[in-house]
Amino acid sequence: MLCTIIIEGKEIRVKSHSNLLWVSLDNGFFIPNLCSIMDKHQPYASCRLCFVEIAGRPEPVTACSEKVHDGMDIKLASPKVTKLRQVAFDLLLSNHKLDCAHCVKNRNCELQRIARAEHFKLRGRRFNKIDLNLPPDDSHPLINFDRNKCVLCGKCVWVCQKQGSSVLDFAYRGIKTIISTFADKPLSETECNSCLACTSVCPVGALYLKSLLPGARAN
Ligand code: SF4
Ligand code: SF4
Ligand code: FES
Incomplete structure (x- = not known):
């Protein structure tokens, strides 16, 4: 209607x-x-x-x-x-x-x-x-994660769950809230299946493809 x-x-x-x-x-x-x-x-x-x-x-x-x-x-x-x-x-x-x-x-x-x-x-x-001075996570072969630029939009959490991985989630509360993996493990030590969906929904420079870095070798 x-x-x-x-x-x-x-x-x-x-x-x-x-x-x-x-x-x-x-x-x-x-x-x-x-x-x-x-x-x-x-x-x-x-x-x-x-x-x-x-x-x-x-x-x-x-x-x-x-x-x-x-x-x-x-x-x-x-x-x-x-x-x-x-x-x-x-x-x-x-x-x-x-x-x-x-x-x-x-x-x-x-x-x-x-x-x-x-x-x-x-x-x-x-x-x-x-x-925040959080150490960037560059452990994943394809993805960089710089939480100092995260605006806590939650899009990566949602899309990761939708892809069936649930690797990313909100951690802590109030002004201490961050996006984290289970036990704050580096991305390379999680069940991340490299679908890369999180990098395509992140609206800022927090979760992004390493290939976007200047000087990165094109495949
Ligand atoms: S999509 Fe990017 S800005 Fe949004 S919560 Fe995830 S890392 Fe942070
Ligand atoms: S381009 Fe966007 S995410 Fe990157 S530093 Fe500037 S405002 Fe932050
Ligand atoms: S509160 Fe409406 S888009 Fe974020």
């Missing part, structure tokens, strides 16, 4: 109960997002970047956890929304090892894309910088 929603004053006919984030993106309305996965029915809703305002709701809501309904009236860039997104973005960057010039994801990075689209600075000053 179709319904009509209004995004930034524009009426759009969409499937009832579809996900607001995907509907918006499909119709050309950019909403920053990092942790949403189209095939995952229960969103993590953890990056807090996809805030929007819905008429009649007292506070902004995360678009990735909203289902559309007839008459829904959505504003994407109110001052409240922009402020919430900016705080979430600065928080993500507070423990992100920012080194774009030497990063394999430079110019193909979701953080850079969001910063450009939302006019955010990558070097925000709102929060003190936390240096």
